[in-house]
């Protein structure tokens with residue numbers, strides 16, 4: 001029997017994924033799930049053929065430069081790949097893959113949860129119940145109606161469009177800004193704004209669905225927040241650093257932004273403590289893809305990519 005390829009899996013993954021990985025590979029797993037620092041991960045890569053990592057691993061240029069020559073592929077268990085320096089990987093002839101597609105619907109569900117949670121004042125409602133609710137009143141915890149409002153999407157890729165589909169069912173009008181205008185079928189009646197500034201001015205609700213790049217870092221900042229209509233709600237299920245936290249916290253505290261629904265944070269898990277002083281912030285711990293079905297599909301996709309790589313064929317989700 002030919003020797004199995006050796007892989008390092010940096011975090012604990014759903015059971016079915018681990019079972020398949022261990023059946024098909026000589027896999028070193030991390031069932032304790034303690035996050036590896038860079039040195040530890042590099043050390044564990046010695047003698048491995050591939051690395052199956054997650055967004056919690058720094059695979060920047062410095063780390064890639066120190067990976068052993070045995071590592072020929074990196075499969076990330078994520079659609080986002082800003083934690084990996086693709087150019088550095090290419091330079092070392094390391095193939096890199098991600099897991100697009102399979103997490104679209106689950107992440108769009110969380111975008112809607114953030115939208116509704118922020119609009120309907122769920123943080124304050126939970127506190128009211130836990131601290132001793134004194135009963136229904138006609139004016140208690142009145143939120144913002146979503147029906148008939150404009151939802152502005154920054155980024156109209158798979159997740160942006162899946163969010164739009166859900167929001168249409170709530171009677172929202174969809175606007176978007178994207179690098180390129182989509183064709184009419186994909187647009188499905190959404191209004192395209194070539195300039196981000198124009199989208200912002202037309203967004204009662206603003207939902208971020210762009211990747212984190214040098215161009216999108218702090219895309220939402222004090223200046224761009226000022227372009228939003230009064231009483232706007234901000235939703236972020238993309239990446240934390242797309243938002244300038246200090247600017248958003250200031251806007252939430254002053255009421256310039258009515259509410260925010262946030263699933264991702266700059267520097268997570270160490271989130272800006274200012275958010276905890278904002279009762280109008282509805283906060284989730286990066287749950288976008290966190291369903292059993294989706295996380296299993298992400299793991300299977302990562303393994304499909306590695307299987308293809310080791311079979312000498314093009315991995316379906318190659319990004320470098």
Ligand code: DGY
Pocket residue numbers: 055077078079080081103288289
């Ligand atoms: C991703 O895949 O990029 C998410 O942020 C984690 O599921």
